[in-house]
Amino acid sequence: MAKRSMSLLGQWSSRVFSIDLDKRGALLNFALTEKPQQAPETFRNIQERCYSVLVCGDDRIQSARFYWGLEDLLRNELPAECELLPVSSYLPHVKDSLIRGYFLKDASECPSLTRRVLGALGLSEQVQVCSYLRGPDGGRWSQQLWSGSENQNMDVSKTCYVVPSEEANYHPSVLNMENSDVFYCRAEACKVLQESCDIIPESRAVLELVGKTDASRHSPDFPVVVIEGLDATGKTTLTESLREALGARLLRSPPQCLSPWRAVFDREPPLIRRAFYALGNYITAEQMGKEASQAPVIVDRYWHSTASYAIATAVSGPVSSLPPEGSPLFRWPPDLLQPSLVVLLTLDPQERKRRLEARGQGQTDEEQELDHNLLFRLRVEEAYRRVRGPACVVVDAGPSADKVLQQVLLLIKEHCRL
Numbered sequence: 001m002a003k004r005s006m007s008l009l010g011q012w013s014s015r016v017f018s019i020d021l022d023k024r025g026a027l028l029n030f031a032l033t034e035k036p037q038q039a040p041e042t043f044r045n046i047q048e049r050c051y052s053v054l055v056c057g058d059d060r061i062q063s064a065r066f067y068w069g070l071e072d073l074l075r076n077e078l079p080a081e082c083e084l085l086p087v088s089s090y091l092p093h094v095k096d097s098l099i100r101g102y103f104l105k106d107a108s109e110c111p112s113l114t115r116r117v118l119g120a121l122g123l124s125e126q127v128q129v130c131s132y133l134r135g136p137d138g139g140r141w142s143q144q145l146w147s148g149s150e151n152q153n154m155d156v157s158k159t160c161y162v163v164p165s166e167e168a169n170y171h172p173s174v175l176n177m178e179n180s181d182v183f184y185c186r187a188e189a190c191k192v193l194q195e196s197c198d199i200i201p202e203s204r205a206v207l208e209l210v211g212k213t214d215a216s217r218h219s220p221d222f223p224v225v226v227i228e229g230l231d232a233t234g235k236t237t238l239t240e241s242l243r244e245a246l247g248a249r250l251l252r253s254p255p256q257c258l259s260p261w262r263a264v265f266d267r268e269p270p271l272i273r274r275a276f277y278a279l280g281n282y283i284t285a286e287q288m289g290k291e292a293s294q295a296p297v298i299v300d301r302y303w304h305s306t307a308s309y310a311i312a313t314a315v316s317g318p319v320s321s322l323p324p325e326g327s328p329l330f331r332w333p334p335d336l337l338q339p340s341l342v343v344l345l346t347l348d349p350q351e352r353k354r355r356l357e358a359r360g361q362g363q364t365d366e367e368q369e370l371d372h373n374l375l376f377r378l379r380v381e382e383a384y385r386r387v388r389g390p391a392c393v394v395v396d397a398g399p400s401a402d403k404v405l406q407q408v409l410l411l412i413k414e415h416c417r418l
């Protein structure tokens with residue numbers, strides 16, 4: 001088979017497959033072996049016909065966009081009785097070895113429809129389809145790699161057996177975060193937008209706004225204070241009050257000049273969306289450098305937001321799925337201007353909800369996700385606390401707006417020379 005499968009997927013038998021059983025962190029891990037062996041216990045309870053669809057094209061922009069649309073495509077085309085579970089395939093401890101896709105459990109009456117849809121998908125250079133077959137004893141499962149269309153679908157020489165695999169002590173997504181979800185230098189984020197210019201013309205406009213000078217080593221004359229927090233924790237209220245109290249300049253990230261394109265990039269997959277927000281920080285950093293030569297600067301969101309939302313979205317499940325405290329994934333990009341102080345506003349979830357409802361404005365998809373998904377909210381907040389260089393100072397935003405302002409003014413006095 002000339003298709004990219006083996007070279008791109010590496011040795012099947014070295015790979016671990018990790019199925020996200022409930023999107024809440026319950027991962028079923030299995031590996032493959034050439035000798036018939038018993039499948040993991042959880043596999044043995046599966047009654048449905050099973051398949052996996054992995055996205056493994058060479059072009060990262062196209063693959064990211066393809067994967068982004070794959071869930072909708074499968075849900076639209078497959079019988080409703082097909083359950084879709086996110087699956088990752090990776091080589092343990094090998095950076096950038098992760099391939100994403102879906103694991104399908106087909107309980108429909110019409111197996112031929114499912115096979116037809118998957119057969120058509122399998123023809124694409126970007127997709128690798130496998131079937132999983134239960135052995136006659138019920139305890140063994142084999143995996144067959146599809147070689148193309150439905151009619152010549154099984155490449156029997158590639159039959160492997162499903163065996164239990166040790167649980168990794170990290171979420172598989174952690175392997176691929178750098179330069180896919182989080183960008184630690186401007187050049188890497190620029191590369192993503194350069195590669196997407198043909199399919200997203202707005203990328204050009206964004207790239208034109210990104211400067212080239214490295215302002216990171218320049219130490220501003222006046223303090224630069226960043227205010228961070230989940231939505232509706234009071235960032236806008238506090239930043240406006242700080243501006244007045246300190247006679248400061250107020251900036252935000254992403255900056256105003258990116259507003260015309262933000263909605264476009266919010267519809268894109270993480271690779272492209274996160275590169276856009278990363279570049280927003282560099283544009284804001286240039287503005288910070290200039291403004292802070294004349295007055296104190298207050299910034300509404302910056303690098304902590306970019307890194308925390310990206311990392312918290314890339315993993316699923318509880319806070320323990322995050323990269324550990326001290327992981328290099330929480331480092332500060334060396335070419336990005338560091339603020340003098342970062343304040344993280346935290347709020348009791350009930351009070352945050354009350355304020356959101358009282359405000360009554362629309363929410364972005366990610367903000368809606370925060371509302372619906374307690375685990376996601378916990379991951380974002382914990383990621384905020386783990387980002388370093390500088391680390392954030394946590395302030396309870398529950399008291400009145402004036403009390404919060406007074407507390408932050410005290411912090412600024414302690415941390416910055418005014």
Ligand SMILES: Nc1ncnc2c1ncn2[C@@H]1O[C@H](COP(=O)(O)OP(=O)(O)OP(=O)(O)O)[C@@H](O)[C@H]1O
Pocket residue numbers: 229230231232233234235236237238355356358359397398399400401402404
């Ligand atoms: N300390 C406070 N006590 C009570 N209400 C507050 C306080 N701070 C802000 N609010 C109110 O809570 C709502 C959300 O505040 P605000 O818009 O400042 O939050 P935000 O963090 O900027 O939100 P977003 O990130 O979604 O823009 C507003 O209606 C605001 O008036």
Ligand SMILES: Nc1ccn([C@H]2C[C@H](O)[C@@H](COP(=O)(O)O)O2)c(=O)n1
Pocket residue numbers: 231253254277280281301302303305306307309310364366367
């Ligand atoms: N510097 C930033 C600012 C924002 N984001 C992302 C994270 C959330 O998805 C969303 C929240 O922004 P808001 O709705 O409060 O304007 O934007 C980021 O990644 N980096």
